[in-house]
Amino acid sequence: MISLTGLAIGILADARQLDEYTNSKGLGYSTFEIDTLSDLPPALEATRKSLINNTQSLKQLTLGPTSLLLETLFTFNDLVALRFIYSHRIPSYVPLAGTITYTALSHSTGISPTLLRRFIQAAMLNRVFSEPKVGEIQHTAISRLLATDPEAMDTVGFLIEDLAPASTKVIEAHKKWPGSEEPNETGFNVENSTSDPFYLEFAKTPERSRRFGAGMRFMTRGSLYSLSHLITGYDWAALDKLIGPGTVVDIGGGHGAVSVALAKQFRNIKFVVEDLPGTVKEGEKLLEEGLRGQVEFREHDFFTDQPVKGADIYFFRFILHNWSDVYATEILRRLLPAMKEGSKVVIYEFLLPDGATEKWTEKQGRNLDMISATGWNSLERTTSDWATLFAGVDPRYMFLGTRTPAGSSVSLIEAEFRLLKDR
Numbered sequence: 009m010i011s012l013t014g015l016a017i018g019i020l021a022d023a024r025q026l027d028e029y030t031n032s033k034g035l036g037y038s039t040f041e042i043d044t045l046s047d048l049p050p051a052l053e054a055t056r057k058s059l060i061n062n063t064q065s066l067k068q069l070t071l072g073p074t075s076l077l078l079e080t081l082f083t084f085n086d087l088v089a090l091r092f093i094y095s096h097r098i099p100s101y102v103p104l105a106g107t108i109t110y111t112a113l114s115h116s117t118g119i120s121p122t123l124l125r126r127f128i129q130a131a132m133l134n135r136v137f138s139e140p141k142v143g144e145i146q147h148t149a150i151s152r153l154l155a156t157d158p159e160a161m162d163t164v165g166f167l168i169e170d171l172a173p174a175s176t177k178v179i180e181a182h183k184k185w186p187g188s189e190e191p192n193e194t195g196f197n198v199e200n201s202t203s204d205p206f207y208l209e210f211a212k213t214p215e216r217s218r219r220f221g222a223g224m225r226f227m228t229r230g231s232l233y234s235l236s237h238l239i240t241g242y243d244w245a246a247l248d249k250l251i252g253p254g255t256v257v258d259i260g261g262g263h264g265a266v267s268v269a270l271a272k273q274f275r276n277i278k279f280v281v282e283d284l285p286g287t288v289k290e291g292e293k294l295l296e297e298g299l300r301g302q303v304e305f306r307e308h309d310f311f312t313d314q315p316v317k318g319a320d321i322y323f324f325r326f327i328l329h330n331w332s333d334v335y336a337t338e339i340l341r342r343l344l345p346a347m348k349e350g351s352k353v354v355i356y357e358f359l360l361p362d363g364a365t366e367k368w369t370e371k372q373g374r375n376l377d378m379i380s381a382t383g384w385n386s387l388e389r390t391t392s393d394w395a396t397l398f399a400g401v402d403p404r405y406m407f408l409g410t411r412t413p414a415g416s417s418v419s420l421i422e423a424e425f426r427l428l429k430d431r
């Protein structure tokens with residue numbers, strides 16, 4: 009057990025380090041007006057995490073159980089305020105420098121000054137806009153981002169207009185379809201009154217699809233998601249040295265983002281990017297001239313037998329977390345007839361810890377897991393989940409384990425095809 013003072017002492021030491029860093033960079037102290045702590049060196053990233061986790065614990069302890077429970081229960085108000093700001097495009101009406109009064113904002117938006125004041129002041133608690141003088145609004149770093157970066161605004165829209173309402177229907181979906189692993193029996197299906205799965209439903213409304221795509225790009229920006237972790241975090245060089253050459257099949261590879269990045273680094277590995285017809289055509293069009301021959305696109309539905317025989321690696325990024333165990337099993341089973349002794353399945357996905365964690369910096373994994381439940385009836389898996397999944401597909405799959413490259417949000421999960429006589 010640690011005392012409030014003990015937590016505060018740790019916080020003081022971490023805060024001092026970050027202050028010294030921003031001062032040494034000529035940024036002064038951290039402020040809500042500009043982003044002073046982006047792109048920290050790796051050692052200070054650990055300090056940032058420790059500061060976030062300890063301040064959160066300190067705050068939760070200090071609130072006490074009743075206030076903490078009520079604070080959690082009232083978080084829906086945070087989203088309502090943000091939804092108001094999103095749907096009325098408020099960030100675009102506030103000057104990037106200086107202030108605007110509620111009355112002036114009312115003239116440009118057509119919304120009453122009282123409504124504006126109430127919803128914007130609610131959002132200010134989360135540092136979206138500030139009021140340096142009574143009645144005058146100015147941008148903070150967050151609201152400025154919403155004003156200047158369309159993908160940030162699209163992320164708000166996707167999460168608040170599409171996912172949050174669907175999440176309120178998850179329990180109804182569980183009651184309607186108890187124990188379902190079907191991708192079209194979810195909170196998203198109840199909310200949208202549709203029997204089509206998530207992506208098919210989105211495809212009906214181009215604007216919704218576009219907003220989803222922009223949101224995904226925004227949320228995977230930055231070093232935590234950088235493909236450099238995948239490039240350096242796995243021994244691709246061993247495959248590159250093979251005389252033969254080595255082959256990687258990038259299943260559900262989209263437009264080939266992963267294969268293209270790897271192909272540039274490892275010029276002797278051949279990549280086959282498989283996806284559904286429209287995506288494959290787009291990918292082929294986008295492929296750089298210099299990579300033709302090394303990267304090939306091929307139509308393939310991963311619920312049918314794998315056509316590329318004897319590849320060294322069958323690779324999946326951000327695929328299996330969209331599918332419940334029944335479907336993930338089928339996808340992995342369809343690889344078996346194509347695999348040779350030593351063929352590997354390499355998966356690049358989020359990995360949840362086996363046990364619970366209260367660390368605030370690990371909340372993102374929980375968020376993603378809840379989203380998987382809301383939209384797909386799928387899950388973010390733990391190392392034990394992966395081991396159980398492979399064991400249930402076929403005894404020839406030998407689960408090799410999981411690894412998270414330093415500084416990465418995404419982990420490697422690996423299994424090998426071994427004939428039973430080798431065990």
Ligand SMILES: C[S@@+](CC[C@H](N)C(=O)[O-])C[C@H]1O[C@@H](n2cnc3c(N)ncnc32)[C@H](O)[C@@H]1O
Nearest residue numbers: 260261262265283284287308309310311325326
């Ligand atoms: C979340 S994206 C991941 C794309 C890529 N792996 C990446 O990480 O950039 C999922 C991909 O799976 C593809 N997909 C969905 N169902 C599929 C199926 N039955 N067979 C093959 N690909 C499929 C989609 O077209 C999409 O490109």
